[in-house]
Amino acid sequence: MMVTSKRTQENPLKSLPRELSQQLDGGPDAEALLAATPYDLDNEGNFTEGYLLLTDNKLGHFYRSNNGWEGRWIEITRLSQADLIEGLGMNLLRLTGEDEVVSEFRFTLRNTDLLGTFHHQLEKVIEGGADEIVEAPAAPAAGEEKKVRCEKCDRLIPAWSEVCQACMSRRKILFRLLDFVKPYKWRAVAAFAIALVLTVMELAQPWLTRPLINEGFGADKRYSPNFNLVFLFVGVMSGLLVLRVLGQMVQLRLSLLLGSLVSQKIRNTVYAHLHRLSLGFFSKRQTGALVTRVTTDTERLWYFISSTFIEIILSILTVIGVGICLFVMNWQLAIFTLLPIPVMLFLMIFFHKRLHQSFSRLWHRFAMLTAVVGDALPGVRVIKAFSQEDREVKRFEDMSRALYEEERRYFRGTRSVFGPMMLLAGTLGSLIVWIVGGWWLCTASPGDPNALNVGTLMAFQMFLGLFFRPIHQMAHMDEMLNRAATSAHRVFEILDTQPVIYSKSNARSPDKLQGRIELQNITFSYDGVHKVLKNINVTIEAGQMIGLAGPSGGGKTTLVNLISRLYDPQQGRILIDGIDLRDYDITKLRKKIGVVLQEPFLFHGTIAENIAYAKPDATLDEIITAARAANANDFIVGFPDGYDTLVGERGQTLSGGERQRISIARAILNNPIILILDEATSSVDTETEELIQQALDELTANRTTIAIAHRLSTLRKADRLLILEKGDLIEEGTHEQLANKVEGLYARLLKTQQQNQSFIAVSA
Amino acid sequence: MCIKQENSNGIACRPAGGSVKKIERDAAGKVVVHLTGRDEPLVDARLARYFPWSLPDAYISVRDSSGTEVVMLQTLDELDQASRQIVEAELADKIFNPKILKVLQLKREFGITSITALTDRGEISFQFNGRDDVRLLSSTRALFRDVDGHTFELPDITLTDANTRKLLRRYF
Numbered sequence: 001m002m003v004t005s006k007r008t009q010e011n012p013l014k015s016l017p018r019e020l021s022q023q024l025d026g027g028p029d030a031e032a033l034l035a036a037t038p039y040d041l042d043n044e045g046n047f048t049e050g051y052l053l054l055t056d057n058k059l060g061h062f063y064r065s066n067n068g069w070e071g072r073w074i075e076i077t078r079l080s081q082a083d084l085i086e087g088l089g090m091n092l093l094r095l096t097g098e099d100e101v102v103s104e105f106r107f108t109l110r111n112t113d114l115l116g117t118f119h120h121q122l123e124k125v126i127e128g129g130a131d132e133i134v135e136a137p138a139a140p141a142a143g144e145e146k147k148v149r150c151e152k153c154d155r156l157i158p159a160w161s162e163v164c165q166a167c168m169s170r171r172k173i174l175f176r177l178l179d180f181v182k183p184y185k186w187r188a189v190a191a192f193a194i195a196l197v198l199t200v201m202e203l204a205q206p207w208l209t210r211p212l213i214n215e216g217f218g219a220d221k222r223y224s225p226n227f228n229l230v231f232l233f234v235g236v237m238s239g240l241l242v243l244r245v246l247g248q249m250v251q252l253r254l255s256l257l258l259g260s261l262v263s264q265k266i267r268n269t270v271y272a273h274l275h276r277l278s279l280g281f282f283s284k285r286q287t288g289a290l291v292t293r294v295t296t297d298t299e300r301l302w303y304f305i306s307s308t309f310i311e312i313i314l315s316i317l318t319v320i321g322v323g324i325c326l327f328v329m330n331w332q333l334a335i336f337t338l339l340p341i342p343v344m345l346f347l348m349i350f351f352h353k354r355l356h357q358s359f360s361r362l363w364h365r366f367a368m369l370t371a372v373v374g375d376a377l378p379g380v381r382v383i384k385a386f387s388q389e390d391r392e393v394k395r396f397e398d399m400s401r402a403l404y405e406e407e408r409r410y411f412r413g414t415r416s417v418f419g420p421m422m423l424l425a426g427t428l429g430s431l432i433v434w435i436v437g438g439w440w441l442c443t444a445s446p447g448d449p450n451a452l453n454v455g456t457l458m459a460f461q462m463f464l465g466l467f468f469r470p471i472h473q474m475a476h477m478d479e480m481l482n483r484a485a486t487s488a489h490r491v492f493e494i495l496d497t498q499p500v501i502y503s504k505s506n507a508r509s510p511d512k513l514q515g516r517i518e519l520q521n522i523t524f525s526y527d528g529v530h531k532v533l534k535n536i537n538v539t540i541e542a543g544q545m546i547g548l549a550g551p552s553g554g555g556k557t558t559l560v561n562l563i564s565r566l567y568d569p570q571q572g573r574i575l576i577d578g579i580d581l582r583d584y585d586i587t588k589l590r591k592k593i594g595v596v597l598q599e600p601f602l603f604h605g606t607i608a609e610n611i612a613y614a615k616p617d618a619t620l621d622e623i624i625t626a627a628r629a630a631n632a633n634d635f636i637v638g639f640p641d642g643y644d645t646l647v648g649e650r651g652q653t654l655s656g657g658e659r660q661r662i663s664i665a666r667a668i669l670n671n672p673i674i675l676i677l678d679e680a681t682s683s684v685d686t687e688t689e690e691l692i693q694q695a696l697d698e699l700t701a702n703r704t705t706i707a708i709a710h711r712l713s714t715l716r717k718a719d720r721l722l723i724l725e726k727g728d729l730i731e732e733g734t735h736e737q738l739a740n741k742v743e744g745l746y747a748r749l750l751k752t753q754q755q756n757q758s759f760i761a762v763s764a
Numbered sequence: 765m766c767i768k769q770e771n772s773n774g775i776a777c778r779p780a781g782g783s784v785k786k787i788e789r790d791a792a793g794k795v796v797v798h799l800t801g802r803d804e805p806l807v808d809a810r811l812a813r814y815f816p817w818s819l820p821d822a823y824i825s826v827r828d829s830s831g832t833e834v835v836m837l838q839t840l841d842e843l844d845q846a847s848r849q850i851v852e853a854e855l856a857d858k859i860f861n862p863k864i865l866k867v868l869q870l871k872r873e874f875g876i877t878s879i880t881a882l883t884d885r886g887e888i889s890f891q892f893n894g895r896d897d898v899r900l901l902s903s904t905r906a907l908f909r910d911v912d913g914h915t916f917e918l919p920d921i922t923l924t925d926a927n928t929r930k931l932l933r934r935y936f
Contacts, residue, residue, distance in 0.1 A: 088860065
C-alpha cells in the first residue's frame with residue numbers, strides 16, 4: 001500500500017514549523033502523515049500556536065511550550081465523531097467519543113482551507129479506517145488553487161483577488177499610468193518638447209530685462225540711455241511672446257487630447273476587465289462604488305495626464321532654471337533670496353499627509369452619498385408603497401450634510417491655511433531682495449564694475465515671480481497628485497484582480513455537445529467551512545429533464561451555478577460529455593448553456609433587442625419564431641410599438657409573466673444544449689404559468705434541462721427528480737417513485753402543496 | 765410553529781415550545797435544555813444571538829441541532845444562575861471577536877490597510893481591504909472585518925488614547 005497516494009496535501013510534514021517536523025521526522029508517524037493543520041486559539045479563545053496531525057490511526061495534537069514542542073496522540077478508535085462547528089470569527093473542531101467530548105480545538109479563520117481539508121480527511125478516517133479512503137480529490141490544475149498568503153511578503157491575499165496587492169503594485173502607481181501613455185508616446189514627447197521650449201522662452205524674458213534697464217535705460221552709469229537698444233530688446237521680447245502664445249496653443253491641444261485618449265483607454269480597459277471577473281467579485285461589492293471607479297476615477301486620471309503631469313515636470317524644470325539664472329547673475333544675492341525655500345518645503349511636506357487623508361475621507365463621503373442615490377432609486381416602488389420618501393430624503397440629507405461637514409473640516413483646517421502660508425513664504429523672498437539688494441546697491445562704491453546694479457535687482461524681482469509661482473502651484477499640484485494617485489490606485493485595484501474562473505490556454509471548444517452531465521463527488525462551499533453541497537454524485541443523460549426541488553438553502557441554485565461554471569467546486573469535478581468543465585473554453589461553453597431566471601433581467605432597449613441579446617445577429621424571422629414558441633408573440637404585437645417597444649431599465653412597463661416569456665424567448669433563440677430554469681415560473685399566476693409551461697415544453701424538448709421549482713407541478717414532466725436538503729442529495733427518482741415514498745420529503749412537500757391548492761380552489 | 769401573542773402590533777410571535785426551566789450540560793458536554801410543557805429535554809441545543817452587536821445579552825435563540833428554533837430567551841434574567849452561566853459560556857465559546865483597546869500601528873499600502881492593535885486577546889495584526897470592511901455601529905463604535913472574516917470591535921473610540929483616535933478618525 002502506497003501511503004503517499006492517499007495524501008491530500010503535497011507533503012504535510014513540510015507545512016509544519018521546522019523544529020516540529022524535525023522532532024517528528026524519521027518517526028513512524030511522520031511516514032504515515034495524511035494531513036496537518038495549524039490551530040491558533042486555546043480553549044479560552046486566546047492565541048496559541050499548535051498543530052493537529054492525522055495519520056490513518058492516530059490524531060496528533062502538538063503545541064509550542066517553553067520546552068519546545070509538546071504533544072500527544074489520540075487513537076482514532078476512541079473517536080466516533082468529528083464535528084466542525086462554525087462560530088463567529090472562528091471554527092471549533094469537537095471530537096467526541098462514545099459518550100464524552102474527547103477534545104475541542106479552536107481555529108481562527110486564517111487557515112480555513114487547510115482545516116476544511118483536514119476535517120474532511122479526519123471524517124473519512126473515523127468512518128471507515130484508512131483503507132477505505134476515497135482517492136484524493138482531483139488535484140486542481142496548477143495555478144487554479146487559491147493562495148492564502150503571498151509567497152514573497154507573507155501578506156494575506158484578499159478573498160476576491162488572486163494576487164498579492166502589495167507585491168503586484170510595488171511599482172509606483174502613477175508611473176504605471178505611463179503604460180497607458182505608451183501607445184501615444186510620440187504625441188506625448190511632442191507635447192513635452194514644446195512645453196520645454198516654452199519654459200526656456202519664459203526664462204529669457206527676465207533675463208533680457210537686465211540689459212534693457214542697465215544698457216537701454218542707462219541705469220548703469222557706464223551707459224547712456226539709448227532708445228534704439230530699448231526698441232531692440234522690446235522687439236525680441238514681443239517676438240518671444242508671440243511664439244509662446246502660439247506654442248502654448250499647440251501644446252495644450254496636444255496634451256488635452258492625449259489625456260482624453262489615455263483616459264478613454266483606461267476606462268475601456270477597466271470596464272472590460274470588470275466583465276472578466278467572476279461572480280464572486282460582484283457579490284462582495286456595491287454597484288455604486290464600482291460605477292464611480294469606471295467614471296469619476298478615470299476622469300480624474302484624464303485631468304492628471306492632460307495637465308497635472310506635464311505641469312509638475314515643467315514646474316520642477318522652471319525652479320531649476322530660475323535657480324541657475326539667479327546664481328549666474330549674483331550668487332550672493334541668490335543665497336539670500338532662496339532662504340525662504342526650506343520653510344516652503346517644510347510646509348509642503350507637513351501638509352502633504354493631511355491633504356491626502358482629508359481627501360480620501362472626502363472621497364469616501366462622496367461615494368457614500370452616491371450609494372444612497374444608487375440604492376434608493378431602483379427601489380422607488382417600495383419607497384412609494386410604504387410612503388418612505390421623507391425618510392429617504394432625510395437619509396440623503398444626512399449623507400449630504402456629512403459630506404459638507406467633511407468639506408468644511410478640509411477647507412478650514414487644511415485648504416484655507418496652506419495657500420496663505422505659501423503666499424507668505426513666497427512674498428518673503430521678494431522683500432529680502434529689496435532689502436538686501438537695496439543695501440548693497442546703496443553702499444556700493446561708485447564705479448565698481450562688480451557692484452550690484454538696478455538691472456540685476458529688477459531681473460531678480462522678475463525671476464522671483466517666475467520662481468515662486470511654480471512652487472506655489474506645486475502646492476495645488478500636490479493635491480492633484482493625491483487625487484490622481486487615489487484614483488489610479490482604485491482603478492489598478494480592479495485591474496490587478498484576476499478572475500478566479502478562466503479558461504485554460506489549451507481549452508477545448510465545445511462544438512458538438514450532447515449534453516450529458518456528470519457530477520462526481522461535488523463538495524462546494526462559499527467560505528471554505530460551511531458546505532453548501534456535500535459529496536453530490538449525479539449523472540444526467542443527454543436530453544433528460546431533471547427537476548431540482550427541496551427547501552430553500554438546500555443548494556439548488558448553487559448546483560446550477562456550478563454547472564454554468566460561475567464558481568468552481570472545491571472537491572470533485574463536473575464532466576460534460578465526459579470532459580472536465582474546467583477543460584472547456586468558458587465563453588464558448590456558456591453559449592451552449594441557456595438560463596431562465598426567476599427574475600428575468602431585461603436591458604434597456606427594444607423587445608426585439610432583448611430577445612436577440614444572446615444572438616445579436618438573429619434575423620427578424622428568428623426573433624418572431626422564438627417569441628411565438630415562448631407564447632410571447634401575441635402580447636408583444638398587442639403593444640402599440642410592437643417588437644419596437646422600449647423596455648425600461650428594469651422592464652417596468654411589462655408584467656412579471658410577460659418579462660418571463662421574453663426571457664424564455666431569449667433562451668429559445670440562443671438554442672442551448674443545456675437549459676437551466678431557476679424557478680422560472682414561480683412569480684406568475686397559474687394561467688400565465690400554463691402559457692409559460694407550454695413555452696417551456698417547446699424549449700426543453702431534446703435538450704438537457706435542469707429545472708428548479710418550488711411549485712412541484714412544474715416538474716411533472718421531469719424524467720427524474722433530485723431532492724436537495726441542506727447540501728445533501730436526499731432523494732432521487734421519478735415523480736411516481738418519490739410521491740409514493742413513505743416519509744419522503746418530496747411526498748410531504750407534494751401533499752402540503754396539494755392541500756394548499758385545494759384550499760385555494762375551494763375559496764375561489 | 766408560532767404562537768400568536770397580543771401586543772401593540774398584534775403580530776408578535778414566539779416559537780412554540782414553552783419556556784426554559786433549566787439548562788445543563790450532559791457528560792458529552794452537550795447543552796441540555798429542560799422546557800416547561802415538554803417532558804423530553806432538548807439535547808444538543810444550539811444557542812444563537814438575535815442581535816450579536818446591538819443587543820448581545822438579550823434575545824437568545826435556543827435551537828435544536830438542526831437549527832430549528834425551539835424557544836427564544838428574551839432576557840437571561842429568566843434563568844437561574846447555573847443555567848445562565850452555561851448560556852453565557854456557550855455563547856462566548858464559539859465567538860472570536862477581539863476588542864481593540866489600542867491601535868499600535870496603522871499602515872496603508874496599495875489599498876490594504878494593516879492594523880496592529882492591542883486587544884483583549886493580546887496583540888493582533890490584521891488586514892482589510894478598505895473602508896467597505898469597516899462598519900460603523902454608532903458614531904463612536906466600529907467593526908473591522910478582516911480579509912479572513914474575523915471581526916474586530918472598537919467598542920468606543922472616545923475611550924481610546926490620542927494616537928488611536930488620530931489613526932482611526934478617518935473611519936468615523
